[in-house]
Amino acid sequence: MLTKEKIKQILSNRIEELSSSNLPHYSLLSDIDKAAERIIKAIKNNEKIVIVGDYDVDGVSSSAIMKLFFDFLEYSAEIVIPDRFEDGYGLTPKLLERIEADLIITVDNGITSFEAAEICKERDIDLIITDHHTPLINEKKSDSKFKLPDAYAVVNPKTSPDFPFKEICGAEVAWYLCAAVKNSLKVKIDLREYLDILCIAIIADVMPLTHMNRTLVNMGLKRLNGALKPFSKALKRFFNKDFSSEDIAFQIAPRLNAAGRMAHANTAYEFLTSTDENRAFDLLMELDGLNNLRKETEKEAVESIDVDNESFIVVKGDYHEGVVGIIASRLVYKYKKPAIVLSKKDGMLKGSGRSLGNIDIFALVNECSEILEGFGGHKMACGLSLKEDNFTLFKQAVNEKIVKYSDEDFFIEDYVLGELPFSEIDIELLDILKSFEPYGEGNPKPKFTAAAKIEHIQNLKENHFKLILSQDDIVLPAVIFRYDGEFDEFIKFKFSVNENSYYGRSVQLMIEEIL
Structure with missing residues (x-):
């Protein structure tokens, strides 16, 4: 079981602090x-x-x-x-x-x-x-x-x-x-x-x-x-x-x-x-209006895609060129495979790719550069263009080349620190977690697991829910988004700890997955 002190030690070990005066000099x-x-x-x-x-x-x-x-x-x-x-x-x-x-x-x-x-x-x-x-x-x-x-x-x-x-x-x-x-x-x-x-x-x-x-x-x-x-x-x-x-x-x-x-x-x-x-x-x-339009366009596209049983997802279609990168990201998240999504126009395909784990999408696609008209990117993302006539050849080529990777290379690190009892979740924990911000790539937000009883369920909208959870007489609120399943009375779940500041400072659990 984790404690606040253990969490502090774990997070301290992964942070490399650098003072502003020690930033690398531009002349380098x-x-x-x-x-x-x-x-x-x-x-x-x-x-x-x-x-x-x-x-x-x-x-x-x-x-x-x-x-x-x-x-x-x-x-x-x-x-x-x-x-x-x-x-x-x-x-x-x-x-x-x-x-x-x-x-x-x-x-x-x-x-x-x-x-x-x-x-x-x-x-x-x-x-x-x-x-x-x-x-x-x-x-x-x-x-x-x-x-x-x-x-x-x-x-x-x-x-x-x-x-x-x-x-x-x-x-x-x-x-x-x-x-x-x-x-x-x-x-x-x-x-x-x-x-x-x-x-x-x-x-x-x-x-x-x-x-x-x-x-x-x-x-x-x-x-x-x-x-x-x-x-x-x-x-x-x-x-x-x-x-x-x-x-x-x-x-x-x-x-x-x-x-x-x-x-x-x-x-x-x-x-x-x-x-x-x-x-x-x-x-x-x-910008807000354009973002809402982007979300609608992306949702329609993702729902329309059928994925083959291959290690590297490569799809083409009449997708809006502006959202192909996000669609690729959604496919990676859903299927746990690298994905390239291509928009077709006038006999040409243009699109974006996203990767996961230890799969170097730049290196893989670069090995097929003779098939492409244009290409660039880095390990986790790329942009590319090719003639539509070369689509099948390209799809076969990247799926042949990806076999060099093992199953472990497809693994997405979850950064779950361990099981966290409700007794350790309070404002003090929030302050500890806040002291190690900013979180993101290279310093992911800590996640935990716990087991609890559901005391109350509130449907916020569509498939977004607020839950009231209890564990050893301690009650905490939680939210879960995009959940399509049924709730059991007792659940084990993966979550992060968030601050709710609408009515002062309080703790709220953000459930990522019910285990």
């Missing part, structure tokens, strides 16, 4: 000083600078940070965020057709933009790539381990041997580039001003909340809850609460992502960079 990122000097030259020569972002939260946040930084420098830099449906991902030849620039800076993309890099060279455009995605391995004999686009500079933690922490998001790389430019220009600006946006990007892009990410998220949450910008004031007005990392993951990030999924990411970008609280609130309401 390869090419960053070269990139900064080129930006400064462009500013001094009044050259046209274009920043190319991405349509997810990380890409939009990266773009917003760069915009705010250049505004501080009083230099006009154009921000271009691709249209998911018209332009596709990242810096593409098609996108370049409408860009006129002397210097292009990518944020959260570009590490596989080989063709675009060549076009930039032909047009005498200097290209600085800042990205965090996994680069391709150089299979030819060469001094370089990675196959990189022929750009003026490539700034990426994964290509930087001296940078100690590889798992940072695109917005962090952009933030570091701002630091390098700031230092070279010797301007006085506190880059902590951008941490409220940065912490949203780190959590939304599912970066491990350890090492420097944990430090930056903690600092960013304080700024976010201080409501120092119009967008954070609007969030406070809408949600009326202080935010945790879970609130960002499950409430804020989905709304920001909905813009790029269902319409255009410019709505999210304008929200983050808004200079007026009322305008920010109007944009937030628009």
Whole structure:
């Protein structure tokens, strides 16, 4: 049986604290000083600078940070965020057709933009790539381990041997580039001003909340809850609460992502960079509406999919291109297998993949690269495109290649600490758990098991229930969502401990599964 003291010991052992003064220095990122000097030259020569972002939260946040930084420098830099449906991902030849620039800076993309890099060279455009995605391995004999686009500079933690922490998001790389430019220009600006946006990007892009990410998220949450910008004031007005990392993951990030999924990411970008609280609130309401539409579209798609008895789920259909990644995630959760969901249009398939456990989806799909038209991503997620005629061949290929993995590789770590008696569940436990926040990738929220008697059941809506549970004369409230089964009088269940602050501070159990 667990006790509060045992829980404290377990959680203490998995956290690596890093003070803000000990964050890795920007100069440890390869090419960053070269990139900064080129930006400064462009500013001094009044050259046209274009920043190319991405349509997810990380890409939009990266773009917003760069915009705010250049505004501080009083230099006009154009921000271009691709249209998911018209332009596709990242810096593409098609996108370049409408860009006129002397210097292009990518944020959260570009590490596989080989063709675009060549076009930039032909047009005498200097290209600085800042990205965090996994680069391709150089299979030819060469001094370089990675196959990189022929750009003026490539700034990426994964290509930087001296940078100690590889798992940072695109917005962090952009933030570091701002630091390098700031230092070279010797301007006085506190880059902590951008941490409220940065912490949203780190959590939304599912970066491990350890090492420097944990430090930056903690600092960013304080700024976010201080409501120092119009967008954070609007969030406070809408949600009326202080935010945790879970609130960002499950409430804020989905709304920001909905813009790029269902319409255009410019709505999210304008929200983050808004200079007026009322305008920010109007944009937030628009994002909320898009998120509701996203949920309806996703639900219909998931319910329509029949899955074959294969180890790697690969499906195609007339799915909304903006939600294929979420559909893939739902399939992974439901079937405990990696999944790729492809949207078809004009003889082409374009989609996203998600993985689980120890299955490296990037490596698996990369082995089939000769079948694909485009591809990128990392161990747990990927984006790809291929001709519809190659669908069956691709599906067979990934299912043949996945056999190298064992059953254990498909296992999703549940992070159940053990059985927790009701006698240990109180406000003191809440405070202990709170002291180890933020929770997320790399520092998952603790889960427990318990057995109890159901004293009362209240149907909140559809298949969402509130339960009153008792154990040894101690009574606690619990909630369970998306439950379709019948309730027995006595249950054993897996749960996390949440705080209910509607009427002061109280404990509420969040049941994840009835065992």
